[in-house]
Structure formats: C-alpha cells, structure tokens
Amino acid sequence: MTAFVLVSDIFTGGWIWDEVAGRLREAGARVCPVTPAGLGDGRSPVGPGIDLETHVQDVVRLIDGVREPRVVLVGHGYGIHPVLGAAGRRPERIARIVFVDAGMPQDGDPAAKLVADQAVRERLLDPAGRTGADRPVSPPPLDGWQRWGSTEGVPADALERLTRLAAPQPAGTLTQPLRLAEEVSRLPTTGVLCTASGASIEGVQMLVGFGDPRLQALTEPRVTFFELRTGHWPMLSCPEELAGVLLRAAAGEGRRLTARPGEPPAHLRPFLLDVPRQRRERVGRVDLHLPGTEEPRPAVVFVHGGPVPTGARPTPRDWPALVGYAQYVAGLGAVGVTVDHRLHELADYPRAAEDVADAVEAVRADPRVEGERVALWFLSGGGLLSADWLAAPPPWLRCLAATYPVLAPLPNWGLADTRFRPAKAVRTAGRLPIVLTRVGLERPEIAATVEEFLGAAGECGATVEVIDLPTGRHAFETIDRSEEARRAVHLAVRSVLGHLES
Structure with missing residues (x-):
C-alpha cells in the first residue's frame, strides 16, 4: 500500500485535499493530509513562535506515524518547503517527492521568495524589517x-469555501530559511505543472537548455513530470485528475526531460535564414551589428525574453535567433542591436527595464546611429518590457515589434499591479506602429495575453499589424525552417524597416 502525505499551499490545511484524498483511498492508498500548526480552520488566532521549522516537525511527526515503510510526500505551493525540510530528516522513508505547482527552493531560501503577491513578498523580505515583516499574512478576500495564483477551473462554491476556511499564515513560516539536507537531492521527484499558472514541461525543458547547472538534475531518470490544464488549485478544480496523477507519480510514471549529448538545445540551433555576415561590435552589454555604410543609419534594438538563469551560457545576445535577426537587419541597411539585460528572475523586471533603457540611450548616442529613427523589438517574456514604451512613446521611437510575446503577466508571476502590463499600456500608445508576430501553436496561457492585448488595441484604435504564423511555435526561428516561417520573419523585418524609413 502506498502512503501519501499531502501538504497544501499558504493559508490552507488538510481540508483542502478532501476530494483528492477520497479518490486516493478508493484506489487503496493510505492518505495523511497535513494541517500545519496555526492553519486549522480560519478562525483560530495564529500563536507566537510558529515558523517553518514548526511545520517541518508537523510533517515529520506524520511520517513517523505512518506504518507503511515508504511514503510519497506531496507539496503544493508553499507546502513544498516543509515537505523538503521533512524529507531531509527522514530520507530513508521517502519513496518520492511530488511538487504540485510549486517552485524549486534552494538551500537557504525563505518561502517568501516564491510568494506570488508582490506587495506581500516585498514586505516579508524587507531587509530592514521596518514594514511589519513579523505580522501574519492575511488570506485574500x-x-x-488571483493575486496568489490562477483560480482557473475552481468552481464558485469551492472558491467560497477556500475563502471561508483560509487562515492567516504565520510570517515565520515564510521568512525562516529552508535548510536542505544533501540526501534530498538524490530522492525521486515528480513535478506536476499547472499550465494556467504559466508552467509547462516545454518551458522547463527550455530552462534546462539554458545551461543552468542547478537544473541539470531535472534530466535524471528519477525525475518525472506531468501537466494539468488548470490553475494553481488542482485539488479544487480537477481532483480526480490530480489523484490519478499522484498515483501514477508514485508508480514512477511521467514524462522525462531529454538530455542528448552533442545536440544543441532548441534556442542554440541555427537561425532559419542564411543571412550574409555583417561587422559586429561589442560595447558593454550591447552588440552592434553594422551595415556596410559610413552615414548614420536607423537602428532596431532586439530585447530578449526570460527569465534567463544567471549562469546561462552563451548569453542571449549570442543566441542564433537574436544574432540572426540583427544580422538580417544590418544586411538591409539598418543597425541591428542585441542586448544582455538582467532578467534572471521574475522580480528582475524593473532592473531589466533599466538595462534596456540604458542600452537604447547608448545606441542613440552612437554616431553610426540615426538617433531619431529607432525601433524596439521584444521577444517572448521580454514582451512585458514593452509596457513603458507603449505607455509614453518618445518621438524617436518609430516602431515597436513583438514576436511570440508575453503581453500581460501570467497569474503566478506576482506582477499584477506593476507597470509591466502592455495590454493596458497600449491604450496610450497613440499612433505608434506595432508589428506583432503571432504563432498559432502558442501555449494557451501566453496566447491569452496576446488576445487581451489585441482586444485593448482594437478598443483604443492602436495601429497594430499582425503577422500570423498558424503552424508556428514559440521560438520558431530555430526549430522551424518551413517556407511559412521564413516568410513570417521576412514580413516582420520588412515592415519594421519600412516604418523606420517612413
């Protein structure tokens, strides 16, 4: 018999697993939902001294009370922190750890680092401790x-019950650093990714391909993955499917990531066009791809997506797609520009925006650039960085382009109230020409942000040219060499350059 220990996200207790637990028991499993200290029923006050260690001990005691020799630990959201802490105390008892829409905390990370609500995260992580970092965190109304993760698929009555039973979260559970025992890194694991939250197996595979050594372990045979087409609360939105996935995970099933030695990851494969080589010059974080002319020329600044791990090598300005675009533009008589900005984590969007603004000013000041004729071209997760330029376009910005962009923060990104909302900013873009390349096989959660953007653009009369690639996927320039894909790149480049020359 398999024994499951279930630990849920912030504000909640064992009650949230009721439907999943029932289905697991019907399948013959022993099930132990955890109600951590202070999170019983939403009415009891949070006592002093409750921290992450308290919740780790709660899980350890449950493991010790299970007769079955091997236990599957399931952590949902915040719950993965006490799960990992407890696994380090009893590694010999753990058959598998299952991450349900949860991050991958490292040793020394507080859970607050992964809190979705940005305002709460900043209060908890305030280094000066002057903004009430020790106060319990109140559950939302x-x-x-939605500020804490996508509620897609959750029935109205379940959401009402969640609100009614949610309890204040003791601050110490979110601010005390997690201590990971070395043995935990060798335990079998499964990730259950909820796609409406913005997670996908394809996305994880891409992150692994960036070369971050912390993620290489995800390609080991002991690691598997599942996807659920739902939001952050699958135990409420699709309990039967979640129970089935947990049973399969316990059996070692699930998709495995690929690690093919000698084969480059998708983002490092050749650009789909063979373009003539142009002179390239590196200045700080900026690379200039220069046309063969002496007089100043207009420039196109390409802004990569992300987040990209700090240790990713090569860095984005050397990725074949970015280099290919910049070289193509230079071959047609404009200055192509690639930039390494510091979008390494979701919290880095403000810093990345500063990097892009600094790069643009440096490019405009270069004597080889016609500073009054500049286009900005955003790709993928870099799309959020377009918001500032859409909100108040400067006169020298002649065109803004976006290719398979993210145009509104995804639900679990914690950026709901920030300035990085192009779908809102486009309402003040005026007559700025916008060239948007839309791929038909986009991840649904990203495609929804594009449609939100286009809806807002239509309402305010923004000037948007949409170049559709129905068979295209995210990052198609290095995985698709079809004539349709080549044509989409040609059309987008020619359109942007046409706006620069007009």
Missing part, C-alpha cells in the same frame, strides 16, 4: 485569490 473572495475576489483576491
């Missing part, structure tokens, strides 16, 4: 759960 009925209409506020």
Whole structure:
C-alpha cells in the first residue's frame, strides 16, 4: 500500500485535499493530509513562535506515524518547503517527492521568495524589517485569490469555501530559511505543472537548455513530470485528475526531460535564414551589428525574453535567433542591436527595464546611429518590457515589434499591479506602429495575453499589424525552417524597416 502525505499551499490545511484524498483511498492508498500548526480552520488566532521549522516537525511527526515503510510526500505551493525540510530528516522513508505547482527552493531560501503577491513578498523580505515583516499574512478576500495564483477551473462554491476556511499564515513560516539536507537531492521527484499558472514541461525543458547547472538534475531518470490544464488549485478544480496523477507519480510514471549529448538545445540551433555576415561590435552589454555604410543609419534594438538563469551560457545576445535577426537587419541597411539585460528572475523586471533603457540611450548616442529613427523589438517574456514604451512613446521611437510575446503577466508571476502590463499600456500608445508576430501553436496561457492585448488595441484604435504564423511555435526561428516561417520573419523585418524609413 502506498502512503501519501499531502501538504497544501499558504493559508490552507488538510481540508483542502478532501476530494483528492477520497479518490486516493478508493484506489487503496493510505492518505495523511497535513494541517500545519496555526492553519486549522480560519478562525483560530495564529500563536507566537510558529515558523517553518514548526511545520517541518508537523510533517515529520506524520511520517513517523505512518506504518507503511515508504511514503510519497506531496507539496503544493508553499507546502513544498516543509515537505523538503521533512524529507531531509527522514530520507530513508521517502519513496518520492511530488511538487504540485510549486517552485524549486534552494538551500537557504525563505518561502517568501516564491510568494506570488508582490506587495506581500516585498514586505516579508524587507531587509530592514521596518514594514511589519513579523505580522501574519492575511488570506485574500473572495475576489483576491488571483493575486496568489490562477483560480482557473475552481468552481464558485469551492472558491467560497477556500475563502471561508483560509487562515492567516504565520510570517515565520515564510521568512525562516529552508535548510536542505544533501540526501534530498538524490530522492525521486515528480513535478506536476499547472499550465494556467504559466508552467509547462516545454518551458522547463527550455530552462534546462539554458545551461543552468542547478537544473541539470531535472534530466535524471528519477525525475518525472506531468501537466494539468488548470490553475494553481488542482485539488479544487480537477481532483480526480490530480489523484490519478499522484498515483501514477508514485508508480514512477511521467514524462522525462531529454538530455542528448552533442545536440544543441532548441534556442542554440541555427537561425532559419542564411543571412550574409555583417561587422559586429561589442560595447558593454550591447552588440552592434553594422551595415556596410559610413552615414548614420536607423537602428532596431532586439530585447530578449526570460527569465534567463544567471549562469546561462552563451548569453542571449549570442543566441542564433537574436544574432540572426540583427544580422538580417544590418544586411538591409539598418543597425541591428542585441542586448544582455538582467532578467534572471521574475522580480528582475524593473532592473531589466533599466538595462534596456540604458542600452537604447547608448545606441542613440552612437554616431553610426540615426538617433531619431529607432525601433524596439521584444521577444517572448521580454514582451512585458514593452509596457513603458507603449505607455509614453518618445518621438524617436518609430516602431515597436513583438514576436511570440508575453503581453500581460501570467497569474503566478506576482506582477499584477506593476507597470509591466502592455495590454493596458497600449491604450496610450497613440499612433505608434506595432508589428506583432503571432504563432498559432502558442501555449494557451501566453496566447491569452496576446488576445487581451489585441482586444485593448482594437478598443483604443492602436495601429497594430499582425503577422500570423498558424503552424508556428514559440521560438520558431530555430526549430522551424518551413517556407511559412521564413516568410513570417521576412514580413516582420520588412515592415519594421519600412516604418523606420517612413
């Protein structure tokens, strides 16, 4: 018999697993939902001294009370922190750790680092401790759960019950650093990714391909993955499917990531066009791809997506797609520019925006650039960085382009109230020409942000040219060499350059 120990996200207790637990028991499993200290029923006050260690001990005691020799630990959201802490105390008892829409905390990370609500995260991580970092975190009202993760698929009555039973979260559970025992890194694991939250197996595979050594372990045979087409609360939105996935995970099933020695990851494969080589010059974080002319020329600044791990090598300005675009533009008489900005984590968007603004000013000041004729071209997760330029376009910005962009923060990104919302900023873009390349096989959660953007653009009369690639996928320039894909790149480049020359 398999024994499951279930630990849920912030504000919640064992009650949230009721439907999943029932289905697991019907399948013959022993199930132990955890109600951590202070999170019983939403009415009891949070006592002093409750921290992450308290919740780790709660899980350890449950493991010790299970007769079965091997236990599957399931952590949802915040719950993965006490799960990992407990696994380090009893590694010999753990058959598998299952991450349900949860991050991958490292040793020394507080859970607050992964809190979705940005305002709460900043308060908890305030180094000066002057903004109430020790106060319990109150659960959101009925209409506020979206700030903590996607509620897609959750029935209205389940969301009401979640609101009614949610309890204040002791601050110490979120601010005390997690201590990971070395043995935990060798335990079998499964990731259950909820796609409406913005996670996908394809996305994880891409992150592994960036070369971050912390993620290489995800390609080992002991690691498997599942996807659920739902939001952050699958135990409420699709309990039967989640129970089935947990049973399969316990059996060692699931998709495995590929690690093919000698084969480059998708983002390092050749650009789909063979373009003539142009002179390239590196200045700080900026690379200039220069046309063969002496007089100043307009420039196109390409802004890569992300987040990209700090240790990724090569860095984005050397990725074949970015280099290919910049070289293509230079071959047609404009200055192509690639930039390494510091979008390494979701919290880095403000810093990345500063990097892009600094790069643009440096490019405009270069004597080889016609500073009054500049286009900005955003790709993928870099799309959020377009918001500042859409909100108040400067006169020298002649065109803004976006290719398979993210145009509104995804639900679990914690950026709901920030300035990085192109779908809102486009309402003040005026007559700025916008060239948008839309791929038909986009991840649904990203495609939804594009449609939100286009809806807002239509309402305010923004000037948007959409170049559709129905068979295209995210990052198609290095994985698709079809004539349709080549044509989409040609059309987008020619359109942007046409706006620069007009």
